[in-house]
Amino acid sequence: MKIGELSRATGTNIETIRYYERIGLLPAPHRTAANYRSYGDPHRARLTFVRHSRDLGFTIEEIRSLLDLSDDPARDCSEADRIASRHLAQVEDKIAQLTLLRDELTRIVGCCRGGVAADCRVIEALGDHGSCAGAH
Amino acid sequence: MKIGELSRATGTNIETIRYYERIGLLPAPHRTAANYRSYGDPHRARLTFVRHSRDLGFTIEEIRSLLDLSDDPARDCSEADRIASRHLAQVEDKIAQLTLLRDELTRIVGCCRGGVAADCRVIEALGDHGSCAGAH
DNA sequence: ATGCACCCTGTAGCAACTACAGGGTCAAGA
């Protein structure tokens, strides 16, 4: 399959596929006589894995480790579990942090009663963390 | 005040202050005879505004608009409200999206029973969105 | 005079792509 087909099959931008090859996340495929990349099913499966992991928020380096692991089926899988658990913890941290942010923003946005910039409570609140309710 | 003092006063990296000047977010300050930057209180207030807004997640371009607005005290403040409301909506979207992610990751992480990579449910789940419970 | 803390400019690096510029290849239609 040519790169355009792989792109459509996996919902991945062509430039992104070439980028993944360049950084060594995907193996270089065979080339046709015209120097076109030619992919098979294992390539498609690997790219699907990468895209799904990216959609779940894993970094490229985490995905690299996960792929190394799945390339070596006899290895103990605890590292995969560790990577995923750590990522889950990071997502939870991020949610907590954004929730604080949301509360503070809700408070700030609610302060505006209209009028000129000189009297705007929103602009005032942005210049003064002292008026914030919580840490963020 | 020299750049080091401004840095300490606002909790901003020196390189970041110079970066803000370079991109036109902070005005170029006066220079001493030795070509050192020399800041006054208005600079400090402006940088405080910028840092607080960044801490609240506003982009540089949003902050630029907000500063433009506060530089022109007679203008109607509805744009500030619009920018802040839109940002709040984005934060809420992000929270919703991360919550879906968290649920999916919790499910995936819980699948691992230990063993070898070939049998790992975590690795399997990462390669197959079909096994996901929701959209993400 | 020499050490040290501080300041300057300019450039390059990070993550994870994305967007060209400038070219080659190939099948179908006029």
Next chain:
DNA sequence: TCTTGACCCTGTAGTTGCTACAGGGTGCAT
């Protein structure tokens, strides 16, 4: 046969918001 258009190639530069040098100058104390 010629040409149009869709596809492919490489290589480089842009995005966001910083951060980290390299290589130099300044100012004060010992």
